[in-house]
Amino acid sequence: ILSGLVGSEMCIRDRVHPVAAGRGGGAVPGLVGGGRVGHRNAMSPPQALVLQDLSLRYRGGDEVIAGITGAFEAGSLTAIIGPNGCGKTTLLRALAGQVQPSAGTLTRLYPVRRTAYLPQLAEAERAFPMTVFDFVALGAWQRTGWWRSLSGAPAREAHEALDAVGLGGKAACWIGELSGGQFQRMRFARLLLQDAPVVLLDEPLAAVDAQTSEDILCLVSQWHAAGKTVVAVLHDLQQVLRCFPQTLSLEHAAHGRIRWGATRELLQATVAAPHGSDLVRSIDSARRRSA
Secondary structure (H helix, E strand, O other): OHHHHHHOOOOOOOOOOOOEEOOOOEOEEEEEEOOOOOOOOOOOOOEEEEEEEEEEEOOOOOEEEEEEEEEEEOOOEEEEEOOOOOOHHHHHHHHOOOOOOOEEEEEEOOOHHHEEEEOOOOHHHHOOOOEHHHHHHHHHHHHHOOOOOOOHHHHHHHHHHHHHOOOOOOOOOEHHHOOHHHHHHHHHHHHHHHOOOEEEEEOOOOOOOHHHHHHHHHHHHHHHHOOOEEEEEOOOHHHHHHHOOEEEEOOOHHHOEEEEEEHHHHHHHHHHOOOHHHHHHHHHHHHHHHO
């Protein structure tokens, strides 16, 4: 897998400065620990999400992330990787405002209501009696309120979002009638309607067909080009290397150490590190199980 990783080409050019992490300056591909966010000058882009000595616990009380420091810069595109149980989803839920830090701070450039969060797909979500249009329309609730029917510009935008993900003819269908790939496209249409400056995606490519994966990656690329801050949990390292300029590895986050930086250099350093091949195998195994 290493030869495949280092030989791939990236589909998205990184147009932002490296994210700060660890002690001192910018992000480094090696193992870094807690510390202050690096020095910033007047030309640096703003930081959308800043973690300062951040610790997070599972609901049962076990600490999964211990005292990590770093920042997601506004307009950055970052993949979060690591073996199962290392805290990827917990961190994403904290960024979404659904988990409170057990220690440290999480500072936001935007209020949490301006954050769009796509959790992992649950079967209960598919069973809910709702049409595709109504599901997508929920993305506009902050503008319209929960109980108002969608009309005018918001309704037009909902149809445009469905068109954008290839579901223009499915608006009146029940969501349970959709295939797995179509269902994920519908969830992304709702994100389009939210139009939030920060987008958090938890395993958005799990259990979808190859064409849907490529279409979703294209949409993520468009968000990046538009200046949105996008953070995604992924298991496919080929997709990470090809399409995500920045990567955060949480393999050692429970011990307060992370790898955070430019994707190609980070993955090369990770594979070269002791037990690095074990991490690659564990991530690849998780990818195969989710396929």
